Amino acid sequence: MPWGQVPVLYINGEPLPQTVAICRYLAELYSLKPSTAWRCARADAVAEAVSDITNRAATVRRATDPGVKKVLRAEFLETRLPEFLTQLEEKLNEGQFLCGEQVCWVDIYLATMLEVIGAICRVDDPSAGFPRTAALVSRVRSIPEIAAWIARRPPSIVGEDPPATGAAAEGK
Amino acid sequence: MPWGQVPVLYINGEPLPQTVAICRYLAELYSLKPSTAWRCARADAVAEAVSDITNRAATVRRATDPGVKKVLRAEFLETRLPEFLTQLEEKLNEGQFLCGEQVCWVDIYLATMLEVIGAICRVDDPSAGFPRTAALVSRVRSIPEIAAWIARRPPSIVGEDPPATGAAAEGK
Numbered sequence: 152m153p154w155g156q157v158p159v160l161y162i163n164g165e166p167l168p169q170t171v172a173i174c175r176y177l178a179e180l181y182s183l184k185p186s187t188a189w190r191c192a193r194a195d196a197v198a199e200a201v202s203d204i205t206n207r208a209a210t211v212r213r214a215t216d217p218g219v220k221k222v223l224r225a226e227f228l229e230t231r232l233p234e235f236l237t238q239l240e241e242k243l244n245e246g247q248f249l250c251g252e253q254v255c256w257v258d259i260y261l262a263t264m265l266e267v268i269g270a271i272c273r274v275d276d277p278s279a280g281f282p283r284t285a286a287l288v289s290r291v292r293s294i295p296e297i298a299a300w301i302a303r304r305p306p307s308i309v310g311e312d313p314p315a316t317g318a319a320a321e322g323k
Numbered sequence: 324m325p326w327g328q329v330p331v332l333y334i335n336g337e338p339l340p341q342t343v344a345i346c347r348y349l350a351e352l353y354s355l356k357p358s359t360a361w362r363c364a365r366a367d368a369v370a371e372a373v374s375d376i377t378n379r380a381a382t383v384r385r386a387t388d389p390g391v392k393k394v395l396r397a398e399f400l401e402t403r404l405p406e407f408l409t410q411l412e413e414k415l416n417e418g419q420f421l422c423g424e425q426v427c428w429v430d431i432y433l434a435t436m437l438e439v440i441g442a443i444c445r446v447d448d449p450s451a452g453f454p455r456t457a458a459l460v461s462r463v464r465s466i467p468e469i470a471a472w473i474a475r476r477p478p479s480i481v482g483e484d485p486p487a488t489g490a491a492a493e494g495k
Binding site: 153154155162165167168169170171172173175176179180188189191192193195196198199200202203206210234238242 | 325326327334337339340341342343344345347348351352360361363364365367368370371372374375378382406410414
């Protein structure tokens with residue numbers, strides 16, 4: 152495993168590790184990039200903030216001491232996540248998706264990571280109370296191909312506690 | 324400040340936040356992207372690993388309790404950083420830079436973040452003992468325009484302890 156972590160995408164037998172690198176490569180292949188360099192940059196900034204908040208959630212997941220985990224989870228849900236979603240809401244006032252009427256890879260990344268965060272923190276809908284974010288997530292999940300995948304995908308193990316030691320404890 | 328953090332790059336009065344989004348936008352503008360989609364993807368994967376390890380270092384920086392900081396710093400320097408550099412060394416065997424003979428933005432990002440990590444952890448040269456990484460950093464720092472900037476830039480405050488509370492404590 153190239154960086155000792157999943158996910159890894161294999162293309163012609165060559166490994167591509169790292170979640171966002173994979174998303175970005177698939178976006179290139181399937182025309183899911185925003186249409187201008189500036190729009191790409193603005194979407195990249197949102198993607199990076201999404202990665203930041205997901206990393207914070209991963210810290211909650213990695214905590215093995217139940218007391219520490221409880222404190223970290225509360226701090227994340229009461230402070231970090233609402234701060235992130237408040238700032239995100241301000242950016243979601245033009246058009247259906249992040250960059251307008253056309254879905255881009257960052258919309259899909261955001262919707263997916265919010266689902267991961269929900270699973271990690273045992274919260275049904277992390278975007279509850281943040282109407283623009285909730286609407287965006289719902290639009291992404293309603294794209295026919297994505298809706299079909301959600302209906303048939305296997306159950307996720309993201310929300311399960313990682314083993315206390317070993318490689319899986321480092322996964323995100 | 325768009326996400327309550329520095330750095331922010333202003334282009335025609337419009338803010339672009341987030342370190343990597345800024346790097347990537349400037350790479351687009353100044354032809355510092357690798358030459359193919361696959362090379363971009365492989366470089367992106369390294370960039371993401373660099374961001375991950377820098378975020379781990381930022382956790383050391385943010386710790387306010389001196390005892391906790393000491394433990395986190397030791398864990399970072401003795402385990403996390405060597406793990407990252409060991410994996411990085413394996414990827415640095417083809418050509419002068421990450422993607423061959425031509426420098427790309429990820430080479431510069433890597434060299435800069437290793438300097439930031441050194442400042443945070445009070446270590447002179449984090450790449451000591453990792454010869455390919457050290458050589459890459461040295462090649463980046465020897466690019467005439469970069470060498471000239473290093474010679475004239477103002478002193479960095481990255482290595483200073485952040486205030487115990489307030490917005491700056493959240494910066495990276």
